[in-house]
Amino acid sequence: MKRLQVTLWRVTGLLFAGYAASSGAEERTFNMTKGVTDISGKVYDLHMLIFYICCAIALVVFGAMFYSMYHHRKSKGAVAAHFHESTKVEIIWTVIPIIILVLMAIPATKTLVAMEDTSQSDLTIRITGSQWKWHYSYFNEDVEFYSLLATSQKAIDGVEEKGAHYLLEVDNPLVLPINRKVRFLLTSDDVIHSWWVPDFAVKKDTIPGFINEAWTRIDEPGVYRGQCAELCGRAHGFMPVVVHAMEEQEYDQWLIAKKQEIAKAKEEAAASLTATLSKDELMTLGEKTYLDRCAVCHQANGAGIPGAFPAITGSKVATGEVSTHIDTVLNGRPGTAMQAFANQLTDKEIAAVVTYQRNGLGNSTGDLVQASDVNAMRASESPTSKEGE
The missing domain is CATH 1.10.287.90 (Helix Hairpins)
Structure with missing residues (x-):
């Protein structure tokens, strides 16, 4: 009888517990969190x-x-x-x-x-929901990046031990200063998502073709976690939100470092256009890119999900014309769940993932794609090149 009572209490706690995560520490209570704003x-x-x-x-x-x-x-x-x-x-x-x-x-x-009331804000950030990641863009700062789930596929599959922040950790958290009013402009690339951070009392839907507004002013530095609160598809549960709130001086230093990091990445991307990578280099980078960006839909083994996402193994795209394959990754396929990665991946990453898909996951076409091939296709599709035709 006592064991039954304990079980009922645990179930009740799971059903009605409020989620609160402050400074990386998670606690569960029977009430909503007071938050940090x-x-x-x-x-x-x-x-x-x-x-x-x-x-x-x-x-x-x-x-x-x-x-x-x-x-x-x-x-x-x-x-x-x-x-x-x-x-x-x-x-x-x-x-x-x-x-x-x-x-x-x-x-x-x-x-x-x-x-x-989003007026008199000190900083404006555009938040774009995308299957299944967040895109952050800092207005007037020339800083933007994607934030993806950092939990490994092995941990999700139960092969590795789950960490303290399982499914609530990302590779690039949103960084904000404390004591400044931050205005959010929220929209979506595909379906309706919802950006939710309980500690800020912010929960806003991101709707395609529409812009919602929200704001926050954080009082305490720390790491605050949330997630997509709208059922947005298969990987809805793999779309966490992580915000790192810093002291104002520390934030300003981070912003300078981030700009330098982005500038360096652009230089490396430009340099990669003249480089020729070996098959092993392309396959290594391609596998990493595939697991980070493609496996959520097409599965890690390339088998896909029947009726929802096509298989990479033996597909007409991955074994057909190389140009068609590159175009599919670059521009996606309108009317399907295949999104465009032209603005999400570098030419080098796209070249590597296309090479990996054509020579791995059960395929063996022998084709090697270089960053210059991808860049050439980008150039042929640009408005300038079309005007000159």
Whole structure:
């Protein structure tokens, strides 16, 4: 019996526990988190106020009900009154709920208005949801990057031990300064996603062709975790959000370092156009790129998912014309789940993953694709080249 009670408590805890992760430490409670922003504190206070009002109403209503049932029961000889209406009672139970609703609406409206006020922001960041990753772009800073799940496929498959932040870790977290108002512009490349960080009291849908707004002002440095809160497809559970909040001076230093990192990556990408990689080099980089970007749909072994995502093994694309294969990875396939990777991967990475798909995963065409081949196809598709034709 005791074991059953413990099990029921655990199940109840899993169903109703609130998620809160602050400074990398995860805790589970029976209430929502206060968070680390002023607005999240206001949301929490509003939640508790409404909760207490509801408790008071329940206490009065159920108290009156149980009192009436006990003191006016048949065994005590109570006789039911015979009346059909009372204007006074009708007015009372109409006016009192209206007053309660108005009193509840005043603080709720103030909080909701504050949540939607994105004016006078110090920093603007565009957040784009994409199957199944986040794309962050810092306005006026020339800094943008993709944030992908960092949990290994082996850990997901149960081959490796799961870490402390299983499915809630990324390769490139969103970095924000504390004590600055940050405005978010949220949209999507494909389907509806939802960017959610409980500690900020921010949860906004990202909708294709539409821009939503949200904001935050973080009070405490630390690492804060969330995830996509909209069922967006097969890898919905593999789309975490990680925000690293830094002191302002530390953030400014990070921004300078990030710009240098991006500039260096562009230089390396330009240099790769004149380099010729061996098959082993292409296959090594291609396998890594495939597991990071392609395996979520086509599976690590290239078998795909029947009825949803086609197999790479033996596919007409991976064993057909090289140019068609490169174009598929570059531009995707409209009307399907195959997204374009032209802006997500470098020419070198695309060349490597195409080579890997054509010479691995059960395929053996012998074709080697170089970064210059991919760049040439990009150039042939550019508006400038088409104008000159």
